[in-house]
Amino acid sequence: MEKKHSTQSKEKISKATSGTKNYFYGKSFAGENHPQSKINQLIADEIRNMYLGGRYTYADLAEMYNLGITHVGRIINNKVWKKIVQEIIK
DSSP states (O other), X not given: OOOOOOHHHHHHHHHHTSGGGSTTTTOOOSXXXXXXXXXXXXXXXXXXXXXXTTSOOHHHHHHHHTOOHHHHHHHHTTSSSOOOOOOXXX
């Protein structure tokens, strides 16, 4: 049989895992910080440059970097791993 939590127990669990008490609170797991990330911004830039050089196809790059062809296409078309360009306003 499966143990069911009482309403009081559920409230305690909810309070213990919400807001600043939650281990993941305020942490960013996007891009390079994601535990399952295979590449970083430098590699994404390298993939774009290699493709624009005309010597490699999506499939070639996907195999070289152990990525899916679709993901390589999304990198090249700036759908993912976008560079954030900050303008300095003087």
